[in-house]
Amino acid sequence: MYQILKKEMLSDKIYLMVVKAPRVASGCLPGQFIIVKIDEEGERIPLTICDYDRNEGTVTIVFQTVGASTERMALLNEGDAFDDFVGPLGQPSELCIEANLEETKKKKIVFIAGGVGTAPVYPQVKWLKEHGVDSTVIIGARTKDILFYEDEMRAVATELYLATDDGSYGFHGNGCQQLQALIDAGKSFDHCVAIGPMIMMKFVCLLTNELGIPTVVSMNPIMVDGTGMCGACRLVVGDEVKFACVDGPEFDGHLVDFDQAMARAKQYKTEEGRALLKLQE
Ligand code: FES
Structure with a gap:
């Protein structure tokens, strides 16, 4: 069983949980994910890893309630436990592999995080900071109330830009438009990572294709x-x-x-x- 040590509501429908899972914590890298199961009958829910602490043996996950299984998951509290917590699964981010570090250091990297996509962007930016690599981060959200992890991201990003579709906080527009505004203001990037809703990633890719910026997305x-x-x-x-x-x-x-x-x-x-x-x- 994998105990929930901490639960926090980050914004409407978005929750953070810190889970005791020493085996996953000892081997995971940014970009990878886990699959949780609440109990025997529970659906398998894939979630990207938002943070990990190898010393404490904990993994932080962030999820949005989008259906019956995640609604059920949101009812769990500190002290409750998952039946299954399988991982780390998938490939780590290419940017966060030690062997690629010299190449990564040469890049001018911009991350565009949309909504709950902020969670998987965070460990990559944190890893890069710990390894002496600068990164610019744009967090986009529909409105201020659903924007989360601002302080955490500010602590690890070299530059942080916030954008809201309704203009309630930061730049008035989406992440894509914020990127265009930065380029128009004279900034340049040669590597982009976009993580968020598929439609957002699609439009970021259309723009970066035009701009000639290689772009990685997390599907x-x-x-x-x-x-x-x-x-x-x-x-x-x-x-x-x-x-x-x-x-x-x-x-x-x-x-x-x-x-x-x-x-x-x-x-x-x-x-x-x-x-x-x-x-x-
Ligand atoms: Fe079954 Fe990927 S989840 S092949």
Whole structure:
């Protein structure tokens, strides 16, 4: 059992939990994810790792309530425990691999985090700071109330920009428009990481493609087993079919077929869609 040591509501429908999971904490790297199960019958819920403490043996996860399983998860409290907490799964971020450090140090990196995508951006920025690499971070949210982790991100980012769609805080516009404004103001970047809703990542990639900035995205399709066996998380990347759970979750954003990924995600929202996709697999 994996005990919840801390629970915090970060904003409307977004929760943070610190979970005692020493084995995952000892081996995980930014970019990777875990799959939790509340109990025997519970659905498997994939979540990116937001932070980890190897000494304490803890892993921090952040999730948004989007359906029955995450609603159930939000009812858990400090002292409760998950039945299963499997990981680390997937590939670590290329930026956060020691062997790539010299190359990474040469890059002018900008992160664009959208909504709950702030959570997986945070450990990457933190890792880079700990390894002497500068990064610019843009956090975009619909409105001020759902923006979270501002102070935490400010502590690790070299520069932090906040953007809200309704102008209630920071730049009035989305993350994409904030990036364009920075470029217009004379800033330059040669590597972008965009993590957030698929539609946001799609538009960031359209812009960075025009600007000639290589861009990495973290894909969050439906996952079932998380081990490359079920095919639920398959994506089209360039000419290839990839599985987000084992090949990703990060991919070259300029090669991802976002329209196909979004259509698939939509199908999975209905029972009929799920049945249809099962037949196709
Ligand atoms: Fe089953 Fe990726 S979740 S193949």
